[in-house]
Amino acid sequence: MKILICIAACLFSVAGYAQTKLIAFRSHSGSNANFRTAVEKDLFDIGNSNFGIVEREKVDSVIKESKNRIIVSRKFYGSAKGPQRDTLTNANASEFFAATNMQMLKEALHKKYHRAMLDNIQIIGFGNKFKQANSVPKK
Amino acid sequence: MVNYFKRSFAVFSLLGFLFIPLTFLEFDFQYQITKFIFYSPVAFIQNQFFPNAIKNIEFSSDTIGLNILLGLLLIISLLLVVGLQFFRLSTERIIPLFKLLSAYYVAIVFLKYGFDKIFKRQFYLPEPNILYSNFGSLTRDTLFWSTMGTSHIYSIVTGAIEVLAGALILFKRTRIAGFFLALIVSINILLINISFDISVKLFTSFLLMVVFFNLYAVLKTTYVFFIQHKAVQLPASVHNDIPVNKRVHAGLCAVIVGLVLTPAISTRNFNDDNTQRPLLHGAYQIEHFTVNNDSLNRNDFPYRRFFIHRNDYIIFQKEDETMVDYFFEINEGAKQMTITDYENNKISVTYNYNAKEGDLQLSFGNKAHWTIQSKALNWKALPALQDGMHYTIDEIK
Numbered sequence: 040m041k042i043l044i045c046i047a048a049c050l051f052s053v054a055g056y057a058q059t060k061l062i063a064f065r066s067h068s069g070s071n072a073n074f075r076t077a078v079e080k081d082l083f084d085i086g087n088s089n090f091g092i093v094e095r096e097k098v099d100s101v102i103k104e105s106k107n108r109i110i111v112s113r114k115f116y117g118s119a120k121g122p123q124r125d126t127l128t129n130a131n132a133s134e135f136f137a138a139t140n141m142q143m144l145k146e147a148l149h150k151k152y153h154r155a156m157l158d159n160i161q162i163i164g165f166g167n168k169f170k171q172a173n174s175v176p177k178k
Numbered sequence: 179m180v181n182y183f184k185r186s187f188a189v190f191s192l193l194g195f196l197f198i199p200l201t202f203l204e205f206d207f208q209y210q211i212t213k214f215i216f217y218s219p220v221a222f223i224q225n226q227f228f229p230n231a232i233k234n235i236e237f238s239s240d241t242i243g244l245n246i247l248l249g250l251l252l253i254i255s256l257l258l259v260v261g262l263q264f265f266r267l268s269t270e271r272i273i274p275l276f277k278l279l280s281a282y283y284v285a286i287v288f289l290k291y292g293f294d295k296i297f298k299r300q301f302y303l304p305e306p307n308i309l310y311s312n313f314g315s316l317t318r319d320t321l322f323w324s325t326m327g328t329s330h331i332y333s334i335v336t337g338a339i340e341v342l343a344g345a346l347i348l349f350k351r352t353r354i355a356g357f358f359l360a361l362i363v364s365i366n367i368l369l370i371n372i373s374f375d376i377s378v379k380l381f382t383s384f385l386l387m388v389v390f391f392n393l394y395a396v397l398k399t400t401y402v403f404f405i406q407h408k409a410v411q412l413p414a415s416v417h418n419d420i421p422v423n424k425r426v427h428a429g430l431c432a433v434i435v436g437l438v439l440t441p442a443i444s445t446r447n448f449n450d451d452n453t454q455r456p457l458l459h460g461a462y463q464i465e466h467f468t469v470n471n472d473s474l475n476r477n478d479f480p481y482r483r484f485f486i487h488r489n490d491y492i493i494f495q496k497e498d499e500t501m502v503d504y505f506f507e508i509n510e511g512a513k514q515m516t517i518t519d520y521e522n523n524k525i526s527v528t529y530n531y532n533a534k535e536g537d538l539q540l541s542f543g544n545k546a547h548w549t550i551q552s553k554a555l556n557w558k559a560l561p562a563l564q565d566g567m568h569y570t571i572d573e574i575k
Contacts, residue, residue: 058300058323059239059377065320067491068307068501073520079233082520083505084489086236097445134511149457150510156453158445 063088096155098148101135103164109135111148113155140168182259184391185269188276189255191388195283197251198244198381199237212237212247220246240377248380274420280388281347282430284360287385288344289438295337297442298450301326306461306557307485307493307501315499322374328562330451339363348431350419354396354412360389457510458486458531462538466551484552492517515540 058066064074064085077085099112099122109127129136132151138144141162148157162169197216199209217235223246224231231242238244262269294300304324308316316324326333343363346356364386371379393400399410442448462484467474481494492515493503506515506527515527526543536554541547557563568574 058302061377062319062323063489065317066305066308066323067487067489068311068485068493068503070501070503073503075232076520078238081234083491083518087489097441156445156447158447 058088060085060088098152098155098157098160100161100163113152144169185272186255186259187391188272189258190252191276191280193251193255194384195279197247216247216250219250240380244380277392278420280392281353284389285344285347286434288340288360289434292337292340292344293438295333295340297448298330298333301333303327303451305487307487309557309560309562310461310483310495311501312499318374319376322376357389357392361393364389455488458538459488461485461555461557462552463555464550464552468549469546
């Protein structure tokens with residue numbers, strides 16, 4: 040019975056009555072005429088809100104694996120999306136490799152992942168100058 | 179017969195917990211399972227009887243698809259209980275199992291949304307385009323949501339009440355009290371959803387029924403105590419629950435609290451109002467509008483303002499105050515935006531932004547070569563967003 044309860048508990052989902060697709064859509068002044076199109080074609084961010092859960096993105100870690108390879112991991116809260124890992128190289132993200140301190144690195148992150156929260160990122164493989172800063176870069 | 183319906187409702191609720199597809203913290207197995215089992219029958223029924231329903235079935239809140247799903251779960255539960263009784267299989271534990279699992283389920287719901295209110299994630303700060311919208315042009319649900327978003331105190335207090343209900347439900351000793359609080363909150367929320375046409379009526383109704391069913395056994399006792407003023411004791415059935423090992427319970431509570439609080443703790447962001455908005459976010463007054471290098475008179479501007487929404491929408495406000503919205507993707511390095519409409523037509527826009535002066539210039543790559551010069555508006559200074567409270571009207575000046 041205990042095992043069953045544990046298994047059942049793991050299957051629990053969280054429900055809510057917060058932001059809905061329609062409210063999220065209307066928050067950017069979307070018209071009724073476009074709502075059905077957005078939902079049926081899963082356009083833009085329409086899939087990010089349902090039963091009240093709003094997706095939020097966070098950069099979890101930035102790992103410098105080599106002189107020409109940086110891995111950025113992102114998490115999505117309140118979403119079906121699993122963690123995502125992006126591989127950055129000098130060719131597609133030179134500003135990351137040009138960064139010489141945490142502030143520059145965070146500015147590069149903010150430019151590339153402008154919707155993501157950048158607090159408390161795990162930085163691995165960079166030098167001592169990349170100590171964690173508490174504040175996000177000011178615009 | 180009454181027992182049959184009670185047990186059927188209990189099974190229906192358990193199936194609802196399993197199959198109403200919600201996403202939470204990075205996994206969507208529940209949606210995949212629901213889709214695997216129910217997509218075909220729901221699609222068949224929808225296509226046969228509801229030709230105007232939204233075609234892609236995601237069982238989203240307040241869709242025909244979700245209604246059909248719950249209808250199927252109800253039928254399955256009615257048949258399941260009959261089947262169990264026909265084969266002389268015990269149904270005695272159905273209701274105690276429902277009570278146990280529904281306690282955790284309702285607790286998670288109330289804790290999750292209570293903390294979302296406290297952290298200002300549910301009723302978020304209204305976006306600039308909403309703040310500059312004509313009151314009468316907004317739908318009731320948007321009006322309600324936006325109004326709630328203007329008060330942090332109200333969001334905290336209502337959130338704290340929901341957190342309290344969830345916490346009380348988690349523990350056996352206070353479970354009944356927690357459910358009574360949850361009942362009042364759920365009735366209020368359903369009333370709000372109906373009155374302001376907020377599209378979560380079905381699920382709120384489901385939740386309210388689950389809460390009510392948990393209190394069904396004590397309603398008579400409550401009436402006798404409060405109305406007839408007689409000394410009573412809770413019925414024995416209230417205590418006839420499935421026992422849970424203390425360590426298992428403690429573990430489940432820890433998991434629930436962890437699930438609920440992880441987003442806020444991991445980002446150390448406990449007030450979404452202070453979350454940094456994306457580059458260019460805000461409201462802009464159009465000051466110059468050129469078409470093919472010809473400057474337009476102010477009266478001839480197609481738009482008077484535009485707004486940048488935190489979810490990457492650009493919204494233009496016409497002279498008659500109607501709004502037109504577009505999605506955009508930004509390349510900050512190249513100072514370019516790609517604006518897309520709902521027909522997937524795209525336009526490339528080059529921007530020039532002077533944050534210090536609040537000047538934003540947009541140059542459109544359309545045939546008419548629009549160029550817009552605009553000035554940032556101080557939308558945060560609008561009356562709707564001012565925090566002040568006045569104890570007396572004498573203070574109003």
